[in-house]
Amino acid sequence: MSDFLGYAHKHKIRITKMFKLTLNTKFLTALLVFVKTSFLLMNASVANANNEQSFKFTTATGRAAITQNVTEEIGRLRALEDALYLAALQGGADINGFTSVSTDTSLQDHFVIRPSSKILDYTILSENKSDSQIEVIIRAAVGNLPPKKCQSSRPLNFTLYRPTTSIDMNVPAWIEIYHSKLFNEILFLLNNNTRLSVNNAMNVVLSPKKLGNIDERYDYASLISPQVRVRKGDFAVVPTLSISTRNTATRFSNSNNIEIKLGLNVFKGETYELIEKFEEFKTFENDKITVFQTLADLDKKSREDLINTMRSLVEPLISEMTETLGCQTLKDTLFFNSEQLLAQIGYNQGIKTNMLAVTSGKHTPWTMLRVVSASANASVLEPLDKARELSELDGKTVEFMELN
Numbered sequence: 001m002s003d004f005l006g007y008a009h010k011h012k013i014r015i016t017k018m019f020k021l022t023l024n025t026k027f028l029t030a031l032l033v034f035v036k037t038s039f040l041l042m043n044a045s046v047a048n049a050n051n052e053q054s055f056k057f058t059t060a061t062g063r064a065a066i067t068q069n070v071t072e073e074i075g076r077l078r079a080l081e082d083a084l085y086l087a088a089l090q091g092g093a094d095i096n097g098f099t100s101v102s103t104d105t106s107l108q109d110h111f112v113i114r115p116s117s118k119i120l121d122y123t124i125l126s127e128n129k130s131d132s133q134i135e136v137i138i139r140a141a142v143g144n145l146p147p148k149k150c151q152s153s154r155p156l157n158f159t160l161y162r163p164t165t166s167i168d169m170n171v172p173a174w175i176e177i178y179h180s181k182l183f184n185e186i187l188f189l190l191n192n193n194t195r196l197s198v199n200n201a202m203n204v205v206l207s208p209k210k211l212g213n214i215d216e217r218y219d220y221a222s223l224i225s226p227q228v229r230v231r232k233g234d235f236a237v238v239p240t241l242s243i244s245t246r247n248t249a250t251r252f253s254n255s256n257n258i259e260i261k262l263g264l265n266v267f268k269g270e271t272y273e274l275i276e277k278f279e280e281f282k283t284f285e286n287d288k289i290t291v292f293q294t295l296a297d298l299d300k301k302s303r304e305d306l307i308n309t310m311r312s313l314v315e316p317l318i319s320e321m322t323e324t325l326g327c328q329t330l331k332d333t334l335f336f337n338s339e340q341l342l343a344q345i346g347y348n349q350g351i352k353t354n355m356l357a358v359t360s361g362k363h364t365p366w367t368m369l370r371v372v373s374a375s376a377n378a379s380v381l382e383p384l385d386k387a388r389e390l391s392e393l394d395g396k397t398v399e400f401m402e403l404n
Contacts, residue, residue: 055120055141055142055143055144056091056141056142056143057139057140057141057142058087058090058091058139058140058142059087059125059137059138059139059140060083060084060086060087060090060137060138060140061083061086061135061136061137061138062078062079062080062081062082062083062084062085062086062135062136062137062138063079063082063133063134063135063136064076064078064079064082064133064134065132065133066129066131066132066133066134067132072129072134075133075134076127076134076136079134079135079136080124080136080138082136083136083137083138084119084122084138084140087119087122087138087140087142088119088140088142090142091142091143119140119141119142120140120141120142120143120358120366120368121140121141121366121367121368121384121385122138122139122140122141122384122385123138123139123140123384123385123386123387124136124137124138124385124387125137125138125139139384141366141368141384154195154326154330154349154350155195155196155197155347155348155349155350156195156196156197156234156235156322156325156326157196157197157198157199157231157233157234157235157269157348157349158190158196158197158198158199158234158235158236158237159198159199159201159228159230159234159235159236159237160186160187160190160198160199160200160201160202160237160239161201161202161204161205161206161228161236161237161238162201162202162203162204162205162206162238163183163202163238163239163240163241164238164239164240164241165179165240165241165242165243166241166242166243166244167179167241167242167243168243168244168245170245171243171244171245171258172258172286174303175243175258175306175310176243178307178310179241179243179310182241182262182310182311182313182314183202183239183241185311185314186239186264186314186317186318187200187202189314189315189318190318193318193322196322197348199228201228204227204228206236206238206267206272208267208272208273208274210227211227211229211272229270230267230269230270230272231269231270231344231377232269232270232332232344232345233269233330233332233344233345233348233349233377234269234348234349235266235267235268235269235325236266236267236268236269236272237264237265237266237267237321238264238265238267239262239263239264239265240261240262240263240264240265240279241260241261241262241263242259242260242261242263243258243259243260243261244258244259245257245258245259245286246259246283255285256285256286257283257284257285257286258283258284258285258286258306259281259282259283260281260282260283260284260310260313261279261280261281262279262280262281262310262313262314262317263277263278263279263280263317264277264278264279264317264318264321265277266278266321266325276321276324276325278317278320278321278324279317280313280316280317281313282309282310282312282313284306284309286306329399329400330345330349330350330351330399330400331397331398331399331400332344332345332397332398332400333395333396333397333398334359334381334393334394334395334396334397334398335394335395336390336391336393336394340380340390341369341380341381341382341383341390341393341394342378342379342380342381343357343378343379343381343398344377344378345377345378345379346374346375346376346377346378346379347374347375347376348376348377349377351371351374351379351400352371352374353371353372353373353374354370354371355370355371355400355401356368356369356370356371356400356401357369357370357371357381357398357399357400357401358398358399358401359393359396359397359398359399360396367383367384367385367388367393367396368383368384369381369382369383369384369393369398370382370384371400381398
């Protein structure tokens with residue numbers, strides 16, 4: 001395959017250009033064997049590139065001649081075009097061709113070679129010029145952006161605010177007394193998860209509008225009792241509980257059922273925008289009056305069984321929340337401080353040094369960035385293309401990729 005690509009490069013085969021080879025019959029047999037073998041190898045390589053290496057970084061060298069009619073600037077652009085074409089080929093290629101026979105039995109082979117991958121972003125590593133040619137070496141990100149992976153092991157930071165409850169007045173007194181223990185169970189299980197950091201603010205009511213609009217320096221209530229705020233990249237969580245009763249009557253019995261709904265409302269840090277609602281619910285029979293009351297009393301569940309039924313809501317609820325939030329893509333808005341590009345999330349939110357990030361591009365489909373350094377709640381990024389003006393990326397939304 002490399003020999004064939006080298007041959008193609010040597011004869012300057014372009015993406016949209018055909019080349020013709022007029023061959024004598026004696027040389028045709030050897031060439032057809034070579035081409036067929038190259039096709040098989042190329043197809044296998046393309047299949048592997050599509051399936052296993054849909055995204056990768058590659059280095060390519062492009063060359064162009066400098067003549068009286070070709071200025072240095074035109075040669076530079078042609079060399080860059082050549083390098084980009086070869087880089088795209090390394091991500092996979094589609095090859096089509098046919099052979100034609102003329103009346104004088106001469107044969108002509110026609111081939112079209114097109115890259116099957118696309119260049120996401122690139123940077124020029126070096127340029128070398130001599131009297132007769134110019135050479136450009138680039139590093140490019142080719143293929144497709146990798147699919148989003150669930151990084152369930154990344155750290156999550158929660159601030160737990162005061163729960164909201166709605167309890168029917170007909171609910172038995174023992175349930176009303178016990179319900180607060182469900183919130184303690186939530187706090188206990190969250191604290192037991194080693195990858196979670198939990199701030200207990202269950203005595204504070206979450207007020208998104210107040211936190212978003214009021215300047216604490218001039219708010220009397222905030223000066224007396226400072227507000228509990230949540231940083232960007234972290235989450236504010238408000239537990240919710242609803243307990244209601246429902247009577248179900250049949251010809252021979254009357255059942256009193258309790259429906260309990262336990263939920264977790266999750267808000268985005270800093271903006272306090274509601275982003276997720278998680279809820280688990282169960283219905284259980286609390287009491288039953290029937291003509292066969294003795295049998296009904298024997299079959300009645302104990303209070304401990306009913307408590308365990310309510311407690312069983314907590315673990316799947318927390319599991320669903322942590323898995324869903326852990327799989328969300330890390331995003332932030334870039335800030336240029338006249339020297340560096342900064343993001344306001346760091347290793348506390350799962351950012352690591354050398355992690356890749358992507359944002360919309362200007363001259364390419366995407367602009368690739370790399371995390372240069374990360375602190376607890378901030379990170380410094382730089383674009384793959386070092387010549388890119390950092391100020392152009394100020395205010396852009398960047399998405400961190402779950403690979404290094």
